[in-house]
Amino acid sequence: AQSVTQLDSHVSVSEGTPVLLRCNYSSSYSPSLFWYVQHPNKGLQLLLKYTSAATLVKGINGFEAEFKKSETSFHLTKPSAHMSDAAEYFCVVSDQGGRRALTFGSGTRLQVQP
């Protein structure tokens, strides 16, 4: 069985300050991990994905995430928040076994203050 826990339902930062969105996962297999972003009334856009090639993954729009197996974590970071980063962020695990279905975290809403 696999699961994803996003540790914060809501994060608020000031524009220009760092962003940290936390994600812990549980998987019986070696997982693939993703971060998706969803702006209001929009579909999901892939930010980045981890598939074991490198533990530090760089994504679009300045986001990156680090896979830490010992901590079962895959936290998303960005050095400097922009107003356009305000959105809902989902951490997602895709198990290598079974149906390869996606398991979504509950989401973190990022608010960026001017």
Add this chain to the structure above:
Amino acid sequence: DTEVTQTPKHLVMGMTNKKSLKCEQHMGHRAMYWYKQKAKKPPELMFVYSYEKLSINESVPSRFSPECPNSSLLNLHLHALQPEDSALYLCASSQDIRSGTRGETQYFGPGTRLLVL
């Protein structure tokens, strides 16, 4: 091009209506998915098609009927829906769930926002 398109963007229907949602991709993907997303919740998987065949049905009520006419198109036929079916319906596609490709990425469309009155 990593675009998945969905029509219509918005749909309002009564409980006795019949309507259809349409999804299209031209990335050569052979797996396509329907998800349902309620407000402030993550998407929930409904159906998976692989090579135009239904491979996963997550115990979805029969008032939702999927169809995959060809490898680029995915439809969701709606009939006798309930107000609690109001949600954002998302379509996604991925390369090939049978190839064993590690970390296969799903690409999502913008969704159809459905309101059932």
